[in-house]
Amino acid sequence: MTKFIYAAAAALLAGPGFADGHAATGDAEAGEQQFGRQCIACHIVANADGDVLAGRSARTGPNLFGIAGRELGAVEDFRYGDAIVDLGAAGQVWTEEAFVAYVQDPTGWLREATEDPRARGKMAYRVRNEQDAIDMYAFLATFGADVDSN
Numbered sequence: 001m002t003k004f005i006y007a008a009a010a011a012l013l014a015g016p017g018f019a020d021g022h023a024a025t026g027d028a029e030a031g032e033q034q035f036g037r038q039c040i041a042c043h044i045v046a047n048a049d050g051d052v053l054a055g056r057s058a059r060t061g062p063n064l065f066g067i068a069g070r071e072l073g074a075v076e077d078f079r080y081g082d083a084i085v086d087l088g089a090a091g092q093v094w095t096e097e098a099f100v101a102y103v104q105d106p107t108g109w110l111r112e113a114t115e116d117p118r119a120r121g122k123m124a125y126r127v128r129n130e131q132d133a134i135d136m137y138a139f140l141a142t143f144g145a146d147v148d149s150n
């Protein structure tokens with residue numbers, strides 16, 4: 001499966017979907033390891049068929065399948081905070097830059113992005129290392145609507 005993920009990532013990175021600013025610059029393999037250390041307690045990556053591709057069926061946080069380029073606060077049936085939903089409704093999408101900043105300081109990033117000093121994020125965990133966050137985005141970018149994940 002890991003070989004397929006890297007092949008899919010290469011195809012995605014070469015394709016037009018990443019020409020619009022959603023390119024991942026990190027190391028997907030390192031990101032897979034960091035996801036396993038830092039994210040699986042709350043998040044999964046599951047395709048539309050419900051197959052869990054990464055994680056352990058955790059449901060505290062939203063499903064991260066297809067996050068690259070996806071509108072913020074857009075996973076159906078997940079209860080997001082108002083600030084992230086408002087940003088998504090305004091057209092904000094997950095880019096590497098937004099993802100990295102958000103996972104390092106969710107509430108701080110939301111306050112800056114919304115220009116609302118009272119905005120709050122529901123994600124309490126912070127990724128401490130910027131490179132880890134960049135690598136996690138690269139890993140997560142290998143899973144998307146255009147990638148056959150079976």
